[in-house]
Amino acid sequence: MLPSLPQMNEIWQQTLNWQPTQKQQEQFQRFYELILDGNRQMNLTRITEPVEFWEKHLWDSLRGVALLFCSADGETFQRNVSTVIDIGTGAGIPGIPLAIAVTDSVVTLLDSTRKKINFIDTILTRLELDNVKTITSRAEEIGQDPQHRQTYDLALVRAVGTVTVCAEYALPLLKQNGLAVIYRGNCTKEETTSLENAVQQLGGAVESIEQFTTPLSQSIRHCIYLRKVATTPAKFPRAAGVPTQKPL
Numbered sequence: 001m002l003p004s005l006p007q008m009n010e011i012w013q014q015t016l017n018w019q020p021t022q023k024q025q026e027q028f029q030r031f032y033e034l035i036l037d038g039n040r041q042m043n044l045t046r047i048t049e050p051v052e053f054w055e056k057h058l059w060d061s062l063r064g065v066a067l068l069f070c071s072a073d074g075e076t077f078q079r080n081v082s083t084v085i086d087i088g089t090g091a092g093i094p095g096i097p098l099a100i101a102v103t104d105s106v107v108t109l110l111d112s113t114r115k116k117i118n119f120i121d122t123i124l125t126r127l128e129l130d131n132v133k134t135i136t137s138r139a140e141e142i143g144q145d146p147q148h149r150q151t152y153d154l155a156l157v158r159a160v161g162t163v164t165v166c167a168e169y170a171l172p173l174l175k176q177n178g179l180a181v182i183y184r185g186n187c188t189k190e191e192t193t194s195l196e197n198a199v200q201q202l203g204g205a206v207e208s209i210e211q212f213t214t215p216l217s218q219s220i221r222h223c224i225y226l227r228k229v230a231t232t233p234a235k236f237p238r239a240a241g242v243p244t245q246k247p248l
C-alpha cells in the first residue's frame, strides 16, 4: 500500500489562509504517488517520505507564491497572474502544486531534459490538470523566442542555479511589472550584492527577500522576489550555457 500524505489543513490555514479541497488533496496524493512510481525509472526526487514530501515539496512550493492566496482580511495581494512559467521544473515542482492550488492560472513547465518533460506529460491527464503546458527547451532559448519573451506574469525558479543565473533566466520571460520568485535555502550577503547588480542590467529590481521557517522541521528558507521594471535588453538571456559560465 502506498503511503498517504498528511492533510495539514491547520498549517495550510495558518500559513496561506487556504485549505485544499477534497479534489485538490486527492490531486496532491496522486502527484506524490506518480512521483514515487516515476522515481523507479529516473531520478526525480530524493524526498520520498510523505511528511517530508508534504513540507519540502508541496508546502514550500505554495509558500513561495503566498501572494496568490487571500490574506486574513480577504485581500488577494496580486490578482492578475494568469500566465506562470516554472523554469527548470524537474518533476513539476513548484509548478504542479501551484497548478493544482490556483486553477485559474495557466502554468507552463519548462525543462531542458526531455525525459523529465515526457514524465510530466504522462502524469498530467492522471492529475486531471488542464491548466498546464510543457516545453522541453532551455531558458536561454525560450527567453529569446518572441512567443515566450516578455509574455509571463510570474516566473518561478527553484533549485536551478545561482541567484544571478536564475535572474537571467527569469526576467527576459516576464511582462512589464511581472514578478520572478527565486526559491532558495540560504541567501548570503554576497549573493544579494551580485544579484542587485545583475537585475539592474536585466531590467529588474529586487522587490523583497523573505526569510521563513518551514512549519514542521523548522528549516530556514528564502524567497527572492524580483520585479520587472523595464524592458530587458535584447542581448539577455545570453547563449545557452553562458549565464552559468560567466555569471553577471
Ligand SMILES: C[S@@+](CC[C@H](N)C(=O)[O-])C[C@H]1O[C@@H](n2cnc3c(N)ncnc32)[C@H](O)[C@@H]1O
Residues within 6 Å of the ligand: 087, 088, 089, 090, 091, 092, 093, 094, 110, 111, 112, 113, 116, 137, 138, 139, 140, 157, 158, 159, 160
Ligand atoms: C535540481 S532540478 C530542480 C527541479 C525542481 N525545480 C525542484 O525544485 O525540485 C534542476 C532542473 O533544472 C533543469 N535545468 C537546468 N538548467 C536549465 C536551463 N538552462 N533551462 C531549462 N531547464 C534547466 C534541469 O534539467 C533539472 O531538471
